[in-house]
Amino acid sequence: MVFKKMLGALGVGGPSVDTVLSNPNTRPGLPLTGQVNLTGGKNDVELAHVTLGLVTRVEVESGGGDHSTTGEFHRTPVAGRFTLTAGQQLSIPFQVDMPWETPITDVYGQRLHGMTMGLRTEVAIDRAVDKGDLDPVAVHPLPIQERILEAFSRLGFRFKHADLEYGRIHGVHQTLPFFQEIEFWGTPQYPGINEVELTFVANPQTVDIVLEFDKRGGMFVGGHDSYGRYTVSHSDAETTDWARVVDGWVRQSVDQRQAFFAGRGGFPGMGGHGHGHHGGHRGGGMGGMVAGAALGVAGGMIAGEMIEEAFEDDGGDFGGDFGE
Template structure:
């Protein structure tokens, strides 16, 4: 993955910046690596700093309805102030951790519809900040997250969509300003009781908190409603078949 931009907005003859990700696909809590390549323009440049920002497309609910916007959720400085001479070439390597709550964008190489994450390069030249464009970033699930998703598929749930919602889930230790919802259509054995199930992972270095939201069907004497349940799974559970565990979660919610 490569991002190239001539920083013309910061002055004629400005430097060119080429950000290369050597790990364009990572896992939550993993390390993003690459290098920022600088090429001096026709004039010298004093660069106050270069920052890489992780951004995500997030859905925002408001009184007028719903809209989408880019949310920055992690920032890393990759270089102290430096002076770049005309025509000078310089490469700046970087390596920094991705937050454990970083949402998943793909499973086994298959992109999740609705997900968009990127790495934005910000260059500060003489106090003028150029944010440029974002380099796409792929995030594969951690082993225990993959086990849980496999369990839903094994039970007959069908993947519908995934999105990011701005806000905080009550009663959790969520750290990012948004959370991911992975929606599944109900498996046949649960279809009489619910329409769909949404899964949210709030992951730390020690465990994964799983929030299930079941769209429970109404009956003759009651209306339909959402049922929300919280569960916790250790990373070591990645070595187990979690199908029966997830089945128990669903039956308890319904």
């Protein structure tokens, strides 16, 4: 999407900005490129800076309830202080390096329901900041993330929901103040597993996989959650049977449940990978994800709402900035 907007902070007759993305599709860790085109107004104007920010919507738990807020989580400077003369046309190229932990918004070319991502252009003069419209950005999974998502689908899990949760995951190094949850409905192939919540936390070398299993209780026992954490290498994406690996992760959780209710006390270890859980977030929400026809997956796949509608209450209770 291309937008051209008169800078409201500078009043009638002020300059306009037109931000163009070379390609709105990207992946975590890859660059997003384009140019910011500025056109001078009736008078010379000294601009303090031009900055681009990645903006998304996050679920926040506070006061005993949950609410969603929108904010900026990554900023890239495009230009410092300069004078834009009357009628001048100026094109400024940019490159935004996507954080490795950037959440996935699109799978198989389909927007995940509940996921929003935009690139916002901020033009500032002294004592005034104009935060322009948003260019939608599509973040596709890394190869290893895509293989693991495919594995869940092949094992019969149905995508249910996807969202972002404000907070930290216990035992996992994060650079962003939120994490993505991708939730699947259980499948009869794994009795007792009601839902699975999947979180990816990527870095340049590896991806941490955090799984939370919501388990159904029997007639005389209550349900409970169990957790698993695993670390995989990007280099294993094309050389591993991920359906077999994911099956092992899930069956390990099923075995834990049987051991727990057999009175052996607690859960066995996680095979040297360690275990952890999502800290400081609600137990249920994960969001709804669109799967690809390539796997023949049906159900739970709904196209996301328009990004303009999703960003209506930009700012929320965080004042619009999550920080880097």
